[in-house]
Amino acid sequence: MKKYYFDHVATNPLHPVVLESMMPFFREEFGNPLSVYEYGMNAKNAIESARGQVAALIHAKPAEIIFTASGAEANNFALRGIALARQNEGKHVLVSRMEHHSVLNAARFLEKSGFTVTYLPVDKQGFVDPDTVKKMITKETTLISVTHASSEVGTIEPIREIVKVAKEHNIMVHTDAVATTGNIPVDVMDLGIDLLSMAAHQFYGPKGAAALYVKQGTRIVPLIYGGIQESGRRAGTENVPAIVGMGKAAEMAAAELQARIDYLMPLRDRLIDTMANVERVYLTGDRHKRLPGHASFCVEYIEGEAMLLLLAAKGILSASGSACSSKALKASPVLLSMGIPSGLAQGSIVFSLGMDNTPEDIGYLMTEFPAVIKRLREISPYAQGWGDKEEGGSCTAKK
Secondary structure, three states: OOOEEOEOOOOOOOOHHHHHHHHHHOOOOOOOOOOOOHHHHHHHHHHHHHHHHHHHHOOOOHHHEEEEOOHHHHHHHHHHHHHHHOOOOOOEEEEEOOOOHHHHHHHHHHHHOOOEEEEEOOOOOOOOOHHHHHHHOOOOEEEEEOOOEOOOOOEEOOHHHHHHHHHOOOOEEEEEOOOOEOOEOOOHHHHOOOEEEEEHHHHOOOOOOEEEEEOOOOOOOOOOOOOOHHHHOOOOOOOHHHHHHHHHHHHHHHHHHHHHHHHHHHHHHHHHHHHOOOOOEEEOOOOOOEOOOEEEEEEOOOOHHHHHHHHHHOOEEOEOOOOOOHHHOOOOHHHHHOOOOHHHHOOEEEEEOOOOOOHHHHHHHHHHHHHHHHHHHHOOOOOOOOOOHHHOOOOOEEO
16 A cells, blocks of 8 residues: 655655765764774764754854754753753743643753743744743743744744844743754744754654754753763764764755745645635644644544544554654643643644655545545544534634
């Protein structure tokens, strides 16, 4: 059976050109970058070349890029590193309710360590209001963390406006840009951001390679101690092949970014427009200010897991909630934070498109998905009027 992959926010296939760039560093160029002889110097030079490629993707300086093993590590590094570095100035942190678990759990760690964390609310489209941010700032606030875009609902946040508010109070701002870097234009100079997390596998690079942008001059406490790697900010022997792959993937993303957007947006819009005609299917997130290949919905009277299983039986691979929470079989905290009732949030489905998807793939999905919904509603007691229909209602907008 042919497989139709619609879960690119979870991960992407490794680009063949990226794989080719990595291969020499598994065997021929296997040296430790700290070694002073040829093998080590070659590995070190490859890392620095990749650092420049990653920096160029987000318009940063190479020295502002710290390589990590994952976006989750980068997020933990940012929150814990800045909070601890600035704790003598204040112990209050603002974090949005739209964040990935790696941010939310790092925030909970800070709470247990004596910090106060305020969780910023979002509206029905998933936006954080800069005016709300301003109202929640205190004299103790040292850091604000707001995702650049949610992988669950695709909404792109007003980071630039939030940064303007923060700078009025000498507060640093971190954004989790794992879902956006390499997929939409990301310019750290334009955003004015202090810290930004990214991951290679989100733009056709390898897993195990990610990075944290730290604005030059920013004090940050290391998350991992041990050696002098990454200028003493992140210890551990570098994963040279993965870092080289991330650099190549970043270079390709920078060169192809607009072409990728132009290809994905019409496919996304076609899918969203088709779902608007399916009864009791609600779009989540903002209709226009969203990731170019992202379409997410809540389906009334049906559980997300049931949809995933029936779609998988037809070769359609998608997601319900985030990659880190869908297996918990409970309503997504992100959707609940948007005011979506728990019962409706249980019926979430996310289709995220990539460059390997074709218009024919979208046509197949648009045929099979409504049929799956119809089948599940035929056997759903709630759809037959046995449940509390008052719990349905408002996702973002009824389509």
